[in-house]
Amino acid sequence: MSRRKHAGRGAAKPDPSAEDAEQQKEQMGTAGGRDRRIAPEASDLRQSGSGKPSLPKLGVRGTLLFLWRQLTSMQTALFLLLLLAIAAVPGSLYPQRNVDPSKTDQYLSEHGSWAKFLDALGFFDVFSSVWFSAIYLLLFVSLVGCVVPRLNVHLRQMRSRPPRTPSRLNRFVGHTRVHVEGVDAETLTAQAHRRLRRGRYRVDTLEEPGGARSVTAERGYLRETGNLLFHIALLCVLIGVAAGGLTQYRGQISVVEGQGFSNSLAEYDSFDKGAWYDDSNLPPFRFTLDDFRAEYDTSQNEHRFGQPTKFEADVSVDDPDKGEFSKTLRLNHPLHVAGSTMYLLGNGYAPEITVKDPKGNVVAQGPVHAVPTGDMGYTSQVVIKAPDAQPQQMAVVGFFLPTGVIDEKGPHSQFPGLVNPELALTVYNGDLGLDGGTPQNAYQVDVSSLTPVQDEDGNQSLLRMSPGDSTTLADGSSVSFDGVKRYAAFDVRRDPFQGFTLVAALSSVLGLVLSLYVPRRRVWVRAVPEGDGVVLEVAGLARSDDDRLQDDVRALAHDLAPEPADAPDAARPPAPGADSTEPRPSHEGPAQ
Amino acid sequence: MIDQQLAQLSNLLIILTIVLYVLALIGFGADLSGVTQRRSDQKLRARTRERAELATVGADAPRSASPGVGAAAAPTATGPEDSAAPAAGTTTSSLGPRGFGYVMASIGAVLHITAMVLRGVATGRVPWGNMYEFSMSSSALIIALFVLISIRRKDLRLLGTLVMLPVLVLMLIAQTAWIIPASELTPSLQNTHWLIIHIGIAIIATALSGLGAIVAALQLLSTRVGRVRAARSADGRELGRFWGPVSALTDRIPSAEQLEALCFRLHSLGFICWTFTLIFGAVWANEAWGRYWNWDPKEVWTFVIWVVYACYLHARATRGFRGNKAAWFALAGFACVIINYTLVNLVINGLHSYSGLG
Ligand code: HEM
Numbered sequence: 001m002s003r004r005k006h007a008g009r010g011a012a013k014p015d016p017s018a019e020d021a022e023q024q025k026e027q028m029g030t031a032g033g034r035d036r037r038i039a040p041e042a043s044d045l046r047q048s049g050s051g052k053p054s055l056p057k058l059g060v061r062g063t064l065l066f067l068w069r070q071l072t073s074m075q076t077a078l079f080l081l082l083l084l085a086i087a088a089v090p091g092s093l094y095p096q097r098n099v100d101p102s103k104t105d106q107y108l109s110e111h112g113s114w115a116k117f118l119d120a121l122g123f124f125d126v127f128s129s130v131w132f133s134a135i136y137l138l139l140f141v142s143l144v145g146c147v148v149p150r151l152n153v154h155l156r157q158m159r160s161r162p163p164r165t166p167s168r169l170n171r172f173v174g175h176t177r178v179h180v181e182g183v184d185a186e187t188l189t190a191q192a193h194r195r196l197r198r199g200r201y202r203v204d205t206l207e208e209p210g211g212a213r214s215v216t217a218e219r220g221y222l223r224e225t226g227n228l229l230f231h232i233a234l235l236c237v238l239i240g241v242a243a244g245g246l247t248q249y250r251g252q253i254s255v256v257e258g259q260g261f262s263n264s265l266a267e268y269d270s271f272d273k274g275a276w277y278d279d280s281n282l283p284p285f286r287f288t289l290d291d292f293r294a295e296y297d298t299s300q301n302e303h304r305f306g307q308p309t310k311f312e313a314d315v316s317v318d319d320p321d322k323g324e325f326s327k328t329l330r331l332n333h334p335l336h337v338a339g340s341t342m343y344l345l346g347n348g349y350a351p352e353i354t355v356k357d358p359k360g361n362v363v364a365q366g367p368v369h370a371v372p373t374g375d376m377g378y379t380s381q382v383v384i385k386a387p388d389a390q391p392q393q394m395a396v397v398g399f400f401l402p403t404g405v406i407d408e409k410g411p412h413s414q415f416p417g418l419v420n421p422e423l424a425l426t427v428y429n430g431d432l433g434l435d436g437g438t439p440q441n442a443y444q445v446d447v448s449s450l451t452p453v454q455d456e457d458g459n460q461s462l463l464r465m466s467p468g469d470s471t472t473l474a475d476g477s478s479v480s481f482d483g484v485k486r487y488a489a490f491d492v493r494r495d496p497f498q499g500f501t502l503v504a505a506l507s508s509v510l511g512l513v514l515s516l517y518v519p520r521r522r523v524w525v526r527a528v529p530e531g532d533g534v535v536l537e538v539a540g541l542a543r544s545d546d547d548r549l550q551d552d553v554r555a556l557a558h559d560l561a562p563e564p565a566d567a568p569d570a571a572r573p574p575a576p577g578a579d580s581t582e583p584r585p586s587h588e589g590p591a592q
Numbered sequence: 593m594i595d596q597q598l599a600q601l602s603n604l605l606i607i608l609t610i611v612l613y614v615l616a617l618i619g620f621g622a623d624l625s626g627v628t629q630r631r632s633d634q635k636l637r638a639r640t641r642e643r644a645e646l647a648t649v650g651a652d653a654p655r656s657a658s659p660g661v662g663a664a665a666a667p668t669a670t671g672p673e674d675s676a677a678p679a680a681g682t683t684t685s686s687l688g689p690r691g692f693g694y695v696m697a698s699i700g701a702v703l704h705i706t707a708m709v710l711r712g713v714a715t716g717r718v719p720w721g722n723m724y725e726f727s728m729s730s731s732a733l734i735i736a737l738f739v740l741i742s743i744r745r746k747d748l749r750l751l752g753t754l755v756m757l758p759v760l761v762l763m764l765i766a767q768t769a770w771i772i773p774a775s776e777l778t779p780s781l782q783n784t785h786w787l788i789i790h791i792g793i794a795i796i797a798t799a800l801s802g803l804g805a806i807v808a809a810l811q812l813l814s815t816r817v818g819r820v821r822a823a824r825s826a827d828g829r830e831l832g833r834f835w836g837p838v839s840a841l842t843d844r845i846p847s848a849e850q851l852e853a854l855c856f857r858l859h860s861l862g863f864i865c866w867t868f869t870l871i872f873g874a875v876w877a878n879e880a881w882g883r884y885w886n887w888d889p890k891e892v893w894t895f896v897i898w899v900v901y902a903c904y905l906h907a908r909a910t911r912g913f914r915g916n917k918a919a920w921f922a923l924a925g926f927a928c929v930i931i932n933y934t935l936v937n938l939v940i941n942g943l944h945s946y947s948g949l950g
Contacts, residue, residue, distance in 0.1 A: 074906065074909065074910040074911065075910055075911070075912070075913075077906060077910075078903060078906050078907055078910050078913065081899055081902055081903045081906060082899075082900075082903050084899055085895075085896045085899040085900050085903070085928075088892050088895055088896050088899070089892070089896060091887055091892050092889035092892040092893055092936065096887060098886070098887060099886060099887060099888060126887075127887050241885070250882070297775070297776065299775065301772070301773050301775060304772075304773075304775045304776075307778055308778060309776050309778075330782075331782065331880055332782060332786075332876075332879050332880045333879075334879060334882065341882060343880075343881065343882040345881065345882070491881075491882045493882045493883075498878065498884060501884070502871075502875065505870075505871045505874075506871065508867070509864065509867050509868065509871070512863070512864060512867060513864060516860045516863075516864070517860075545853060545856060547853070
């Protein structure tokens with residue numbers, strides 16, 4: 001037990017050599033001391049505000065060097081890290097375009113000029129904004145400037161011998177001084193050398209004047225290795241993320257049950273790709289959606305009722321490498337196919353509807369993607385455009401309701417499952433405006449320029465239909481509701497660098513563990529001949545938080561100069577006033 | 593599929609646990625006020641006496657050089673063997689209020705853990721599928737860690753109030769505002785191994801951050817007491833009605849340096865857990881949504897927490913920030929943990945449909 005003394009960095013430092021070690025570390029990472037001396041001058045210059053900068057000692061090169069040292073100092077790294085944390089916060093407070101563009105648009109339209117101002121500052125694209133990028137790029141430049149010199153120093157240290165034994169050991173941790181009879185310095189130091197070797201120390205035995213010998217040993221180089229690994233791995237994570245962003249692609253598709261998809265750009269509803277992605281690489285795979293199942297909670301629990309409990313999509317895949325196979329996709333269980341990954345991310349209903357124009361021609365037929373409006377019950381919007389209808393173009397607009405009711409809130413659905421599927425539709429006539437050449441969203445239509453079809457009484461007809469129903473309107477056109485299918489929405493994605501990024505992230509943890517838990521320490525043993533024996537001294541120096549050093553040093557001393565078997569330690573009174581110099585028998589450290 | 597009877601039993605046990613924790617809090621609170629009410633100058637005398645005794649016994653390790661706090665810590669901080677010595681004998685000889693508090697806390701912890709196990713059995717999954725379960729599981733872990741650590745380090749039991757009070761507040765909030773009946777998970781959470789790993793580690797990280805923040809606060813307090821004491825004794829003034837009791841408290845817990853070391857240990861482990869939380873969260877997000885990082889509010893805040901704790905570790909190695917300035921970063925990190933846990937779950941909505949409070 002040695003909670004008695006910590007050589008931790010936060011702790012008071014009784015011995016000056018620990019400060020040496022500190023200084024050494026500062027120099028390894030930073031230009032600590034020197035910055036200080038230069039800094040006041042620099043700020044004086046700023047205050048004087050004179051147009052002509054007078055830098056007699058620094059010069060251009062000196063100024064650059066000075067700026068570089070500032071940038072790579074620990075204080076700057078700390079400051080930039082803090083800034084990074086603060087800069088990330090608005091990204092969670094304002095709706096971000098990359099997360100949900102429609103929310104951003106809504107915010108913009110609701111908050112007027114204030115929102116425009118925020119937008120100009122990049123508050124809706126925080127993570128790609130100039131200021132956020134500047135912070136992390138500076139941080140990583142600083143990191144490089146910090147790691148490279150430390151890497152050099154570390155490589156040199158790993159190859160060099162441990163530093164010389166200090167001449168006075170009594171100021172160091174666990175200092176023990178014992179007189180050992182009947183051995184010579186050489187045997188004792190050789191024994192110490194062997195023992196420290198076994199303890200994975202780097203060891204060197206030195207001859208000293210007067211026939212004395214000392215052993216100097218150092219251990220824990222892995223600590224610095226780990227620290228460097230950690231920081232370099234962070235760099236690699238950033239590189240992996242950036243490279244992945246440049247070379248990835250992601251596309252969205254939605255497929256109705258029974259229908260298929262083959263991987264080509266034209267088949268995607270939307271497709272994003274990185275700047276370096278080459279579309280001709282799109283892997284040629286195909287699949288058919290055989291079945292889609294969804295289950296919803298029917299318990300009486302108000303938080304849970306209607307919440308989904310299961311989404312499953314059965315697909316038959318045709319992969320150029322693996323051939324044909326079937327697979328069930330679920331959330332969290334994506335399909336890996338031809339180097340890409342396909343995720344089941346959404347679903348909805350596709351009511352099968354047939355529309356005939358007043359002349360009796362079929363102008364639209366088949367499953368229609370109904371777009372969920374976002375309520376619990378999957379009330380979904382239906383839009384059918386029939387540009388070929390005669391004498392006028394037609395549009396059918398309304399809602400699909402899996403479990404329909406129409407009450408004072410209008411038509412809506414009370415439960416997402418198909419309990420009482422209904423369509424609530426209105427039929428319009430007029431010019432759909434498709435010829436204007438402007439591309440239109442297939443799921444939207446502007447009805448303001450269209451006229452609703454009216455019933456005999458001159459009211460706008462609202463059709464309410466269940467599967468199997470067919471209705472003829474006053475103008476002779478008809479709509480029939482043939483059945484309901486489901487569709488599933490998939491994301492297909494490929495990021496060639498994600499494995500690299502993951503390995504880098506895991507390596508950073510490895511480095512972190514090493515750098516936090518490997519103690520870096522030095523241990524010295526000195527044997528000075530005296531009479532027919534030697535005076536043995538053992539001591540150590542902790543170069544990191546290391547609360548076991550004292551025990552280990554004492555255990556080493558105990559091994560080298562064991563107690564005579566017939567002399568139990570406890571029987572011997574300690575010498576009064578002995579603080580760090582202990583006479584031979586008093587090995588009673590807390591180690592035993 | 594959900595065994596509602598077991599879930600009811602679990603809820604009942606949680607209520608019992610809360611009652612026991614209230615009793616523990618009363619015990620610890622009585623102990624703390626007893627300690628802080630004794631006159632501090634009496635204690636000063638006692639302390640010098642103890643120090644003299646220890647010195648004659650032959651203290652082999654040179655004590656810390658820091659004058660005020662370092663010396664004050666000597667009687668209490670020398671490890672379990674020594675805390676059984678006369679100086680700390682009052683805690684072991686009879687079941688005082690502190691012992692009572694400790695026993696109540698220990699029984700409570702056992703019930704608490706049992707309740708979480710039952711909730712897990714009732715739902716057929718790990719008991720951290722929503723905010724209520726997360727709160728109850730992390731508070732169980734905090735109390736269990738506290739009870740376990742203070743089996744050996746009896747001097748830490750004095751801090752029972754400081755651990756019990758925030759945990760009780762958390763449990764009461766969870767019990768009244770966030771409780772939802774035992775239920776199945778939404779499909780995006782239905783991934784057993786990542787649910788166990790990612791959220792399990794997040795719970796450990798949160799618990800470590802919580803304990804770490806308490807230790808960091810005590811470290812700052814202890815240093816402050818040292819400074820105030822030095823300043824007042826230089827002027828020949830008394831410590832006064834505020835600093836007197838506070839110093840009586842800080843004199844009985846480990847020294848500022850030892851708290852700093854403990855704080856670092858908790859946070860270094862905590863930082864590793866936060867790093868894993870981030871990485872495994874990213875892996876899970878990649879499985880579930882096909883993006884390993886999307887700057888969702890929950891992700892943003894976990895990132896912020898991670899960076900602030902990185903600041904803490906950095907600060908400890910930066911000239912001019914060592915020791916107490918670094919401790920402020922630790923507290924800032926915990927503030928972010930709390931924000932991530934409350935505001936982000938309840939106010940800011942993201943993809944993480946975690947709170948279960950739709
Ligand atoms: C990218 C942002 C950075 C992060 C997240 C980060 C994080 C950390 C963490 C968590 C530690 C403590 C664990 C350990 O000892 O390995 C640490 C240590 C360290 N960092 Fe960084 N760091 C960053 C950038 C930098 C930069 C730019 C520098 C150079 C100025 C730097 C220099 C150091 C040094 C010298 C240590 C060792 C401190 C010691 O001896 O304990 N770091 N860093």
